Amino acid sequence: MPDSYERRLRWLVRLTLIGTLFTAVVMLVGAWTRLVDAGLGCPDWPGCYGKLLVPDSDHATLRHPDVPLEPFKAWVEMAHRYIASLLGLAVISVVALGWPLRQRSGYPWRLSLTLLVVIILQGAFGAFTVTLQLWPQVVTLHLLGGLSVLLLFFWLHLHLRRARKKSITEPRRTNACWGIAACLLVVQLALGGWVTSNYAGIACQGFPTCNGQWWPELDVSEGFHVTQTVGPNYLHGQLHADARTAIHVVHRLGALMLGAGLVALWLRYRHWQNVARPLAIVVSLYMLQAILGVANVLLWLPLWLALLHTAGAIALSVGLVWAWWCWRYNEAGAFSKSSNLFYRNVIAD
Incomplete structure (x- = not known):
């Protein structure tokens, strides 16, 4: 059991570090999407003109005749959605891998669940960003949500490293x-x-x-x-x-x-x-x-x-x-x- 516990902690430390770095990549891709005006490259969500892949112009015209297809912007937007979905899977993996450790003293289980809740909300903001046509309030909250995911991943990583070291130092109050x-x-x-x-x-x-x-x-x-x-x-x-x-x-x-x-x-x-x-x-x-x-x-x-x-x-x-x-x-x-x-x-x- 101790070996299994240590092994899981080791993998969780690695996974949360990767998650932190990958969240930064997702945020930069999101910024690139916004800067090249591709935020509405696909006018619907979660698909693009009703498809999981960018369709041809004929299908796009039938689906949304008022929004002409711009293939480059559509692919940029969909690429952002694909990698954001991978980030969601990374969060689910952290929660699943930590499930057997949830009752262990010192394991940051609540922090893991908080990360899961925030990534779900972030996905909702991603949908609203498109459906509300880049409403500034939602775009701003989407940015702050991305930073929240990033910092929760990083804070969780630090807590897991501390758990591996079996540190008993009492934290100071902020x-x-x-x-x-x-x-x-x-x-x-x-x-x-x-x-x-x-x-x-x-x-x-x-x-x-x-x-x-x-x-x-x-x-x-x-x-x-x-x-x-x-x-x-x-x-x-x-x-x-x-x-x-x-x-x-x-x-x-x-x-x-x-x-x-x-x-x-x-x-x-x-x-x-x-x-x-x-x-x-x-x-x-x-x-x-x-x-x-x-x-x-x-x-x-x-x-x-x-x-x-x-x-x-x-x-x-x-x-x-x-x-x-x-x-x-x-x-x-x-x-x-x-x-x-x-x-x-x-x-x-």
Whole structure:
């Protein structure tokens, strides 16, 4: 029995790592699908013009005469659906493989079930993305859902590695510093999704100014009107210029606030050996992500650079979760030698 338990844990550690990496690939393919305007390459779901494979033009015309078939976009959309289905199978495999271990002390069974629920919801959002014709609210939630799957896979992987090591370290309670940083990141990711779903990526020309002004004309109420009408085709967006500019400017301001929060977090924990390095990497990833954002504006959002910006958001999210894990499960005496004396009698978090 112990050998079987260890063997299952070993396979689960591998599978969750693969799942984490594969989720990132699925998200990048999804971003590519959106950036080449293939999100509605197939007007129905789960098939494409009623078929599991992209049909010929004659069949497509009979099925949806109002939506002409564009083979390239249809195949891009279907490719995204195929690999997303494989991701769903990976999650089911994790749950099935962990079923015999569900009553074992320390096994993260509830986390596995949470991952299963989230991937099911993510599939539903994928369907709504098509059936509601790229409604920005659903597109943004679909992006956040993908990140949730990614981070749950990664968190589960870390828990399984800890279970293999039979660690008994008590986790620290999350404090305000980490909570604020996490909230700032989630808000900024949501703003990024809102930017892309409303096609506001180049609503501001130039940097640091926007359209030649430090504070251009903004229509914030329309830009963040989250009860937009369901029904119109939102491909290429429905908002006017001032509303898109408002979305873009708020995204820039959100980036500044996130940067300040991450730097403050690093300053707070820079003397902790096991946390300083992960947080330094997180701050570096943030700086790289900011550079990619500026470059996207100045170069008019080229496809490859937009994909790198998406990859940067993924890396930044994983990096912060990793840093949080290092802090939460840090072993005693993890402070740097130079600061041990200072912290010896201090209760730190």
